[in-house]
Amino acid sequence: MARLAYVIPAMMVAFLLIFNTMTMATNPWNENDKEVPWFGEILPPEPFIGFYTKVAQCLWNVKPVCGLQIYTHIFDRSKKLDDNCCRNVVKVGVRCSRELGWALSLYKKFKPHRALIDKMSIRTYQECVGRKL
Numbered sequence: 001m002a003r004l005a006y007v008i009p010a011m012m013v014a015f016l017l018i019f020n021t022m023t024m025a026t027n028p029w030n031e032n033d034k035e036v037p038w039f040g041e042i043l044p045p046e047p048f049i050g051f052y053t054k055v056a057q058c059l060w061n062v063k064p065v066c067g068l069q070i071y072t073h074i075f076d077r078s079k080k081l082d083d084n085c086c087r088n089v090v091k092v093g094v095r096c097s098r099e100l101g102w103a104l105s106l107y108k109k110f111k112p113h114r115a116l117i118d119k120m121s122i123r124t125y126q127e128c129v130g131r132k133l
Helices: 004-023 051-059 064-075 083-092 094-105 108-131
Strands: none
Touching: 051 094, 064 083, 064 094, 064 108, 083 094, 083 108, 094 108
16 A cells, blocks of 8 residues: 555656647647657666655646746757746756756666766856846
């Protein structure tokens, strides 16, 4: 019974992560959108119990359009965030920015880029704070 206490929240977090991923797609209602960078990736196991719960709390504050802009900026610094998304990054905070970056880097496809993702999530936050919007 105690195990069920972890399974249900984990399923809810998985749903939230999948839903947020879908809303960042070109066509948010098409689960098979091959243009999404994490298409076909399986949700990795939690690095520690409660991690995805923390990530889900952060995701609630990220606008879907901003999630895609942030992702693009991490891998291509020439792609700048608009002012609304920068405000969103500042609102989310540096802790959440790093946790969302870490969650992305757990996917097998992104593991080789873990250091870049962490560095850029911090730098993106600092750039947005520096804009003084």
